[in-house]
Amino acid sequence: MLGLPVQLQMSDEQEAFREAIRRFIETEVPLSKVRDLYGVAEGFESAWWQEAARLGWTSLFADERYGGGSLSGGRVRDAVILAEEIGRGLAPGPFLPVNIVAAAISRGGSDEIKTELLPALVAGEAVAVWAFAERAGRWTLNGLEAAIDRTGDGLLLTGAKHYVEAADNASHALVAALCDGLPTQAIVRLDGPGVAVRRGRSIDMTRRFGTICFENAPVEPAWVVGEVGQAAEALHQQLHIAVALQCAELVGVADRTLDFTIEYGRDRFAFGRPILSFQELKHRIADMVQWLEASKALAGALAEAVDEGDADAGRLAHTAKAYIGDKAARIVDDCVQITGGIGVTWEHDIHMYNRRAALLRALYGSPEEHKEELYCLLEATVGAST
Amino acid sequence: MSGASGTEALSEFRRRCQNWIAANLPPKSAPAEDPVALQRLLFDSGYAGIPFPEEYGGAGLTLEHQQAFYDLAHELGRQVPSGVALMVSVGMLGPTILEHGSHEVKSRFLPGLLRGDDLWIQLLSEPRGGSDMAGARTRLVRDGDSYVLTGSKMWSTGAHQSDYGLCLARTDWEAPKHRGLSMIAVPLAPTTPGLVVQQTRSADGTMGEFCEEFFDDIVLPSENLIGEENIGWAVAQTLLFHERNAVANVGYGYIGWDQSESPAGAYEPGRVSDLIGIARQRGVDQNSSVRQLIADVFIEEAVLPLSSARVMTGMALGTHEGQWGSLLKLQESEAAIERVRAALAACGAEGVIWEGDDIELDNPGTSWLLARGGTLAGGSSEMQRNIISERLLGLPREPSVERGLSFNEVLRRQESFE
Numbered sequence: 001m002l003g004l005p006v007q008l009q010m011s012d013e014q015e016a017f018r019e020a021i022r023r024f025i026e027t028e029v030p031l032s033k034v035r036d037l038y039g040v041a042e043g044f045e046s047a048w049w050q051e052a053a054r055l056g057w058t059s060l061f062a063d064e065r066y067g068g069g070s071l072s073g074g075r076v077r078d079a080v081i082l083a084e085e086i087g088r089g090l091a092p093g094p095f096l097p098v099n100i101v102a103a104a105i106s107r108g109g110s111d112e113i114k115t116e117l118l119p120a121l122v123a124g125e126a127v128a129v130w131a132f133a134e135r136a137g138r139w140t141l142n143g144l145e146a147a148i149d150r151t152g153d154g155l156l157l158t159g160a161k162h163y164v165e166a167a168d169n170a171s172h173a174l175v176a177a178l179c180d181g182l183p184t185q186a187i188v189r190l191d192g193p194g195v196a197v198r199r200g201r202s203i204d205m206t207r208r209f210g211t212i213c214f215e216n217a218p219v220e221p222a223w224v225v226g227e228v229g230q231a232a233e234a235l236h237q238q239l240h241i242a243v244a245l246q247c248a249e250l251v252g253v254a255d256r257t258l259d260f261t262i263e264y265g266r267d268r269f270a271f272g273r274p275i276l277s278f279q280e281l282k283h284r285i286a287d288m289v290q291w292l293e294a295s296k297a298l299a300g301a302l303a304e305a306v307d308e309g310d311a312d313a314g315r316l317a318h319t320a321k322a323y324i325g326d327k328a329a330r331i332v333d334d335c336v337q338i339t340g341g342i343g344v345t346w347e348h349d350i351h352m353y354n355r356r357a358a359l360l361r362a363l364y365g366s367p368e369e370h371k372e373e374l375y376c377l378l379e380a381t382v383g384a385s386t
Numbered sequence: 387m388s389g390a391s392g393t394e395a396l397s398e399f400r401r402r403c404q405n406w407i408a409a410n411l412p413p414k415s416a417p418a419e420d421p422v423a424l425q426r427l428l429f430d431s432g433y434a435g436i437p438f439p440e441e442y443g444g445a446g447l448t449l450e451h452q453q454a455f456y457d458l459a460h461e462l463g464r465q466v467p468s469g470v471a472l473m474v475s476v477g478m479l480g481p482t483i484l485e486h487g488s489h490e491v492k493s494r495f496l497p498g499l500l501r502g503d504d505l506w507i508q509l510l511s512e513p514r515g516g517s518d519m520a521g522a523r524t525r526l527v528r529d530g531d532s533y534v535l536t537g538s539k540m541w542s543t544g545a546h547q548s549d550y551g552l553c554l555a556r557t558d559w560e561a562p563k564h565r566g567l568s569m570i571a572v573p574l575a576p577t578t579p580g581l582v583v584q585q586t587r588s589a590d591g592t593m594g595e596f597c598e599e600f601f602d603d604i605v606l607p608s609e610n611l612i613g614e615e616n617i618g619w620a621v622a623q624t625l626l627f628h629e630r631n632a633v634a635n636v637g638y639g640y641i642g643w644d645q646s647e648s649p650a651g652a653y654e655p656g657r658v659s660d661l662i663g664i665a666r667q668r669g670v671d672q673n674s675s676v677r678q679l680i681a682d683v684f685i686e687e688a689v690l691p692l693s694s695a696r697v698m699t700g701m702a703l704g705t706h707e708g709q710w711g712s713l714l715k716l717q718e719s720e721a722a723i724e725r726v727r728a729a730l731a732a733c734g735a736e737g738v739i740w741e742g743d744d745i746e747l748d749n750p751g752t753s754w755l756l757a758r759g760g761t762l763a764g765g766s767s768e769m770q771r772n773i774i775s776e777r778l779l780g781l782p783r784e785p786s787v788e789r790g791l792s793f794n795e796v797l798r799r800q801e802s803f804e
Contacts, residue, residue, distance in 0.1 A: 001778075008699050262779065277782035279772070286771035288777065290713050296694035319688050322681065372674070373682035375662075378684055379671070382662045 073195025087252025
């Protein structure tokens with residue numbers, strides 16, 4: 001029962017995709033490799049990333065004319081299969097940022113940007129990152145302060161973007177900023193004038209982050225994605241995709257952790273019995289299984305809602321991150337407790353899962369923040385009816 | 387999904403149902419129809435007991451057909467027979483009798499049950515044992531062609547309004563606990579000699595749906611036995627399985643009982659829009675703890691139907707076999723507690739204090755008094771966690787102090803603690 005995927009009904013093609021990804025992760029980036037990458041500044045190897053790209057890690061959201069394409073027509077649903085396996089195996093690589101950028105420019109980018117970026121992104125030869133949050137680490141549109149000013153020298157971007165995944169590996173960033181006070185997004189080259197990237201690390205073994213500072217950095221008008229000042233809907237859509245993928249990844253992380261913890265607990269004896277014959281532990285495991293099953297149901301529903309452009313996708317995204325972010329992190333945490341002392345050593349693998357869970361819980365908004373957003377949405381509907 | 391071995395294809399069945407439902411079932415907006423009258427209408431048209439064999443009054447189709455029927459009725463906004471009594475009869479007792487009863491038993495009891503003529507309930511728990519149901523001390527003694535029943539049962543829902551109870555009683559006291567039990571049908575008519583049925587007063591002061599029954603040497607025909615003598619525990623397990631499914635709204639219990647729709651006008655603590663309104667009126671809507679609790683209520687409400695739909699899909703696909711109802715029952719009943727907790731938080735003093743001499747029941751404080759009913763009735767949350775961990779996951783059982791002992795010996799040892 002553990003190991004069941006988010007999507008119970010998959011086509012043969014999707015099943016084959018899942019199998020191929022799982023095998024690729026097991027053979028090319030097993031946990032021993034993840035440990036090695038801890039000491040590598042970039043957190044992943046570019047030759048490996050190009051291999052991953054050939055398997056479809058970069059193409060699911062990309063415009064077909066530039067090498068993209070999904071398996072089923074449901075791009076998020078296909079990507080959820082991948083995200084879940086990435087969580088299960090703690091795979092490295094800039095999966096989420098690259099796919100968000102590919103989705104954004106495929107939807108609203110000019111042919112010029114697409115030509116410049118998409119083939120290279122899809123081939124895994126270039127990495128582009130999503131620069132959204134600022135110092136406060138909030139993934140909401142009203143947290144945007146970076147600004148694009150219209151000047152005699154054209155559009156100039158000023159501001160600092162924090163918590164940018166894979167910033168130091170990237171050639172380009174998709175930057176969210178205000179222009180005339182309205183949400184706008186544009187692709188900016190990171191080796192251009194007025195741009196400085198500060199490297200950073202995260203609690204995760206392989207995922208690196210960075211801060212990108214823009215000081216009057218020129219923005220080419222043709223590289224604005226969508227219309228100036230009209231990016232709100234696209235930004236929400238990107239946030240929904242990001243949350244949908246990270247929820248699936250969290251499910252993969254929690255499912256795998258619970259699975260190996262149960263295996264361990266079956267074989268571990270104390271007081272003359274397997275420790276998982278004690279009700280205290282069994283009952284906690286039962287709760288965790290219930291949370292996990294509900295998380296899978298929720299992650300699947302969100303993927304479908306985002307794919308179909310449902311009107312309540314935003315509400316469901318807040319619901320899913322609030323629930324799954326909380327439950328997945330609690331599952332991993334309690335598995336550390338059940339694992340015992342060895343669970344807080346470097347030697348045991350569980351800390352690597354705890355790292356990924358803690359990172360994903362916070363990234364793109366914590367459960368607490370999503371609950372607050374959710375309350376605001378609910379409050380608005382009650383206000384409208386009274 | 388099309389019908390194997392001559393079963394009507396789902397698509398055809400849907401077309402047929404669509405027409406019938408549209409022509410025969412009253413809309414939800416109309417005054418609520420008597421559930422039993424509706425059940426008879428279904429029965430007389432061949433839509434009651436859809437997965438039950440035709441020879442026992444069913445339609446001879448599958449659980450998927452049943453689901454399709456009730457989904458269609460829901461989509462078309464039509465009333466279906468509602469209420470706990472029919473859910474218990476048709477969703478829980480019916481499939482149990484179908485699985486364990488002899489041909490004669492099924493022929494005798496099932497048509498009346500499926501038509502709603504006879505309402506059935508379970509008589510399982512006893513005053514001395516809730517979760518330890520197999521420790522039943524009600525006595526069933528064979529006497530020629532009859533049995534004699536002595537003892538008492540508790541926590542039986544709606545016994546005072548029912549026609550039959552399926553009673554778990556001990557036939558062999560020298561056998562180990564689980565192997566000396568039998569299941570027998572008891573007529574609940576007030577005229578039954580030796581039977582007393584009393585309603586139990588609930589913690590909120592009202593006479594609730596729970597009853598307690600006393601059996602004083604009730605004589606029952608041996609044909610009332612459901613299943614063989616001494617296999618009563620297996621019958622009880624089947625019954626409990628269907629009970630969890632019914633609470634979770636899956637399997638045989640998928641008969642249109644939408645728990646999110648409470649009867650019109652009924653008080654419902656923890657409705658999200660109400661909570662937001664109350665929090666705003668009281669000026670606690672900027673209190674982030676209150677906001678988070680209310681958001682949690684919304685989240686749990688959103689997750690429940692998704693979990694249940696996933697399990698239903700998994701049952702049809704074969705990825706979810708066995709005791710998944712326990713998982714949904716646990717989720718649903720624990721979430722219900724949190725709803726009331728959130729209502730108490732949003733309402734503050736207003737939730738527990740009111741003006742005037744009348745005893746008011748429609749407030750979160752009173753709901754709180756009964757909230758734990760859900761995590762106890764139908765198998766406590768602790769029992770559900772045992773089932774999930776032991777039967778779904780196959781984790782090792784607790785060592786038993788009763789293993790291999792006769793029930794009489796278990797009682798003797800128990801006395802040394804008492």
